[in-house]
């Protein structure tokens with residue numbers, strides 16, 4: 413697994429990664445039970461494919477250096493989930509309740525996903541702004557005022573320009 | 585102790601290695617309080633300098649506190665705070681007596697190897713290949729300093745590590761680069777490379793009174809820092825360096841040119857850069873002398889080329905005829921650090937310059953390996969990395 417600095421959005425991303433894998437495994441391994449509970453009978457294959465998507469996203473989040481695109485992927489997945497769950501609210505089946513609870517939970521996770529993705533994006537943008545080195549002169553006064561401040565220095569004889577190569581300065 | 589060790593091209597690791605011991609009566613062992621990564625280290629990192637062996641400890645910019653001294657070392661005592669120059673000096677040989685410290689005749693313990701490669705050996709250097717003595721470097725918790733009774737700069741209280749650390753290399757290097765130009769008040773000094781060495785060369789040229797200082801690079805934050813120090817800047821990827829330099833000097837070219845880039849000059853969009861890349865790839869050439877060629881071409885006749893940038897081996901298509909006919913003066917070499925340090929320390933104490941301006945990253949030793957990469961790739965606006973063991 414790629415090592416990342418553990419700041420808050422990173423920790424949140426990691427949590428979401430594991431969550432993706434967990435949910436994904438349930439969807440993949442028990443689509444029938446799930447479809448029953450969510451009033452989505454007949455959609456077992458769809459649920460199983462969502463599971464594959466969740467697991468892949470989870471691995472992407474945990475294994476990549478930069479989880480941001482994967483988290484945005486989760487946000488897109490959340491939209492699909494919400495759409496699918498909404499169909500479970502139809503009809504008079506008493507299982508509607510299950511779909512309603514699941515929908516509320518997905519909406520909650522969606523909020524977390526969006527929060528996480530946007531704070532990762534904000535951090536990336538903040539890093540992209542170059543720091544301002546325009547005041548790092550190292551000199552106590554503006555360079556113009558420091559010009560020649562070290563003229564007291566005597567260039568050693570072995571490093572002096574030979575007389576014929578020196579600039580000719582007309583006598584004042 | 586922990587130390588950054590070279591294990592091959594682009595493979596630096598923070599290893600646990602045996603602590604150094606006094607090996608000679610003039611030695612000292614110092615506990616490192618701060619060290620830095622230098623552009624010269626990058627030539628080793630990128631595998632351009634021959635003579636490294638796996639496990640060699642890196643680093644030649646460091647300072648610390650004396651932990652132990654050999655019996656013949658009467659100059660230092662435990663607890664002294666010193667900056668260590670990257671050139672090891674005996675202080676007694678012919679060259680040392682003339683102040684040509686970087687070619688000390690006695691400090692290179694692999695003299696016969698160096699004699700073969702360079703004709704005559706140069707000084708021993710810390711953490712810089714077996715050609716220069718194979719001495720363990722200072723990116724470590726402890727270092728053995730050979731000839732420590734001479735190879736040091738004593739640091740008084742009242743200045744921070746960050747202010748004086750660079751006395752061991754890049755500040756004197758930028759300074760010597762400018763001093764070698766023997767700057768006259770009418771001179772334009774053009775400086776290729778706005779890395780740490782270039783930054784100090786810019787400030788030194790301003791302090792020594794150059795009429796105009798022009799700095800060349802392409803990295804935006806380095807150019808910004810160059811302007812902060814008083815330079816007019818040229819982005820070599822966006823403009824023609826030769827045209828701009830001629831424009832800024834009334835068509836005559838700069839009197840003094842400083843190469844603060846060295847053998848890893850970036851390929852520009854010019855033909856000669858492509859040529860160098862190709863020859864280097866098939867090992868017909870070791871260095872990329874693009875900057876040298878540009879300096880020879882644009883420099884005003886009877887001008888001076890000052891070359892602190894490091895070259896390692898063979899250069900190709902260097903227009904020597906041009907240089908000869910123009911009567912150019914070449915001055916180059918590893919820096920004679922101790923020749924300048926007393927004067928520069930005084931200037932720091934007097935507040936004429938505060939060298940810490942160049943530090944952009946301060947991290948622990950264990951983060952060293954990743955920082956080599958950050959510095960090399962100029963990522964994260966990195967200009968100078970200080971490591972605190």
Ligand SMILES: NC(=O)c1ccc[n+]([C@@H]2O[C@H](COP(=O)([O-])OP(=O)(O)OC[C@H]3O[C@@H](n4cnc5c(N)ncnc54)[C@H](O)[C@@H]3O)[C@@H](O)[C@H]2O)c1
Nearest residue numbers: 623624777779780781844845846849850892893894918919
């Ligand atoms: N002589 C000495 O004693 C001594 C001491 C220290 C460093 N050095 C050498 O000085 C050189 C610079 O060191 P640094 O720490 O500043 O390294 P650095 O790698 O940070 O700086 C080199 C700079 O040159 C720029 N550059 C690359 N190609 C260029 C081109 N074609 N034109 C203009 N600029 C170009 C890069 O963008 C970079 O900013 C290195 O070769 C290093 O080995 C010599």
Ligand SMILES: [Zn+2]
Nearest residue numbers: 622623624753
């Ligand atoms: Zn150096």
Ligand SMILES: [Zn+2]
Nearest residue numbers: 674677680688
């Ligand atoms: Zn000597």
